[in-house]
Amino acid sequence: MESKVIVKLENVSKSYGTKNVVKNFNLEVYEGEIVTFLGPSGCGKTTVLRMISGLEPVTSGKIFIDGKDMNGIEAMDREVNTIFQSYALFPHLSVYDNIAFGLKMKKEKKGNIQKKVKEMLKLVNLQGYEKRLPHELSGGEQQRVAIARALINKPKVLLLDEPLSALDKKLKKQMRVELKELQQKLGITFIYVTHDQSEALSLSDRILLMRNGSIIQLATPYELYEHPKSKFAADFIGDANIFTGEILGVSKGLANVLIDDTFHIILKDDGYQKGESVTIVIRPENMNVTTVNKEYNLLDVEMKNYSYDGAYYTVFAKSSLKKDLKLLLTKEKFANIQNKKIWKVFFDFDDMVVIRGNK
């Protein structure tokens, strides 16, 4: 599918004094997709968003929105709108006036404004709330007003800065679904900033993983989870067992890795060099408990601790390795090992993601 590029960042950098907050950012966002900027707090993700909205000037580089160079164009004249973390509703204005604000600034006709605000209220399910003041609304309702206030301007891109972080867990999940439905209905491009990896995974078409102002990886949620390109990506997205070791040797299409000086893992060869350091990532749900004897990649483990979340058991296990292993087991599998002292875990070729080098 060939899509139009709606937002383009070319070598965008931002620094405060000598501190570089965003470094040489290159990105193309396609029309109608949800791109999430994901990263730990302070990684510069909000700064990138603010530069796109025009609230923060770029130090160097160029930003294009719908093909137009945004250099010198102020926030008020950009065809993007933002949903702020604190919603930033105007406390002295009613729901109606909050939503109408953007159109009033554009000097639209009163009749038009009335019609459009009504449509928006319907869209976000807030009919009958016109006269309420923001402080009379619940967190979720305030959130909807913020969404309506932004969308009424028909922005080319909607920027969302951690919009769900102030809501409780249940409301968060509900709003997540509503946001996605809204996006699909309207077809507006979303650029979404969050530090919550589960939010990013469930909401995005593509995730841009950031760290210290740089892009670590840009990929679909599936790609990012199944094939992280770095230790940081593997660690930040979902749970993972991560082992670092050194290639001892390669023969007959198999490579031998030594972990913690005690345990050998056999990998399919991928042109590894002797002495090369590799990181092996295995997701907890891919850790296989086995009773069948294999020739390699079998590790004796002993249960240390477990927790039950209703659907699965999370098991922490001790082995000869330095770090404890984390396994996600079904009830049946858990029943099999519950009363055994020592049991075996098998690392299958297909379950291991290998990251080369020390990234």
Added chain:
Amino acid sequence: MQHKILKNLFIFLVFFFLYLPILVLVVFSFNTSRMNIVFEGFTFDWYKVLFENRSLLEAFKNTMIVSLVSTLCSTIVGTLSAYVLHRYNFFGKKLIVKLLYIPIVIPEIVLGISLLSIYTLMKLDLGMFTLILSHIAFSIPYVIISVKSVLTQLNPQMEDAAKDLGANAFHVFWNVILPNLVPGIISGAMLAFTLSLDDVVISYFTAGPGSNTLPLKIYSMIKTGITPDVNALSTIILVFTLFILILVSIKQMRKIKKEARV
């Protein structure tokens, strides 16, 4: 039991000493005797005398003009200054903020003398103009501080949101910031008004002939003895102030009740 009696007695004494002088003032405005010592009989005569006392009414008029004009000017200048100090960073900002407190803590007499010397230096004739100028000068810091405290409580993202929705700098201030500053502006203006209304020391130095204010007039009358018509004027001002206070509290009560319903 004894504890409770003591507590009530204490509260009674506090209010007694607080309001006794005011009560005496009101009572003696209806006294037939010229002397504020013994109450001899009830009369409205002093109110009639008051409205015939040209110089006292003139002083009252001057006071109202000075207070209203200086309050208006200092509120506008103070509000804008508070916004600029809050919103923008510039060289020397911290120093300016610190300097704001000087007119508040400096002894009034020093401020009065310095204003007088400046006017003499600038060859300005003392009168209503210098009086108003002085009152504006000492009121501004109070307005700035009052407005600034509201500004710091505002959500800083609100301004970003307004810009994001297409508001220019003027609309950001006029449609978004200013309406939210109203409580701070009102309390700053009320502070400025009351300070200006009863100022004696600074006015003493900066007023000229023909710009006598009420506090100055009353102060000068002490030398010749205060007549009950001053009591009558004070009573009228008191009733007026009470009336405004009651209006404000009724409005506030309604607001609280409305909020309680939601």
